[in-house]
Amino acid sequence: MRNTNLKLVIILLMAFFMSCKSDKSESSNKFSATEIYKPIKVVSEGMEFQMKDTLEAGWNTFKYQNKSNEVHFFLLEKLPEGIRIANYKNELIPPFKKATELLLQGKVDEGLKQFETIPTWFSKVKVSGGVGLISPNVVGESTFYLEPGIYAMECYVRMPNGMAHVYYGMLKEVIVIDRKSQLERPKSSVNLSVSSKEGIVLNDSITAGDHVFGVHFKDQTTYQTMLGHDVNLVRLDNFILTDTLNNWINAADLNAFRSPAPKGLTFLGGINDLQTGATGYFKASLTPGNYAFISEVPNAKEKGLFKTFKVID
Structure with missing residues (x-):
């Protein structure tokens, strides 16, 4: 009888410890999954990016909360090997800033002359995605693929005086380490393509509700702004504001x-410049109203890089 009781106690203890081990394992896995799929938080309260400095390579989701009074975005630019943010600040920003000052003063020849002093490494910078334009008190969420390397993160929307936000502090170094994130490619509910030849092509109808927009970059080119095309989602109070x-x-x-951006326009995010053949994704919740996809390029409407649509109830 005594041996029987002892065996029963041992069995109960073993069951208890196995249960604890199983619970611990499940809890650990759940925590790990939560961390894996948690978006990278980016916040701007003024002329700054509040974000961690180091990311993993692969698919990354950025949740950008604009708490400032300005329209912002961010673009990640992969820097050539050996170039860091100090080079960006000390070698690239000064000629761009000086050129802007001179051009605003009407000194066109002197301003254009400044571009001759831009460092040669600038031609090797690769635009690599980002969150599109977002209005104050709006949150934008975008997902795109990052290769290992050093990146410059910037916003160049202009202040009322014509000087870019990057001159006032919206420039940050981001390090992407050679370790793959476990985030998988998102599944899109609405698909678009963008190219310099065809413009923005919408492949699906759009209804009210939550959507994941997949944007395929058929090509990428350089415009007068020295940058390429992207896709931004905008809500318009009225379609009469398309020219504005x-x-x-x-x-x-x-x-x-x-x-400030013109009244009647609310920027809801999007996907910033990616390389030819790449696809990026962004989330948005749409209510009935007037909307547009537009690229931040000169004369977007003439290039077919401006597409309006209406969401009905």
Whole structure:
């Protein structure tokens, strides 16, 4: 009888410890999954990016909360080997800033002369995605693939005086380490393509509700702004504002792309410049109203890089 009781106690203890081990394992896995799929938080309360400095390579989701009073975005630019953010600040920003100052003063020849002093490594910078334009108190969420390397993160929307936000502190170094994130490619509910030849092509109808937009970059090119095309989602109070939007987003015009953005336009995010053949994704929740996809390029409407659509209830 005593041996029987002892065996029973041992069995119960073993069951208890196995249960604890199983619970611990399940809890650990759940925590791990939560960390894996947690978006990278980016916050701007002024002229800054609050974000961790180091990321894993592969698919990354960025959740950008704009708590400032300005329209912002961020673009990640992969720097050539051996170039760091100090090079960006000390070698690239000064000629761009000086050129802007001179051009705003009407000294066109002197301003253009400044571009001759841009470092040769700038031609090797690779645009690598980012969250599109977002209005104050709006959150944008975008997912794209990052290769290992050193990146510059910037916003060049302009202040009312015509000087870019990057000159006031919206520049950050981001290090992407050679270790793959476990995030998988998102599944899109709406698919678009963008190219310099075909413009923005919408492949699906759009209804009210939550959507994941997949944007395929058929090609990428360089415009007068020294950058390529992207896709931004905008809500318009009225379609009469299409020309206003088209003119404001033209960064080749020094009087455009300045804050505050025109009234009646709410920027909801998007996907910034990616390389040819790449696909990026962004989330948005749509209510009935008037919307547009637009690239931040000169004369987007003429290039077919401006597409309006209406969401009905």
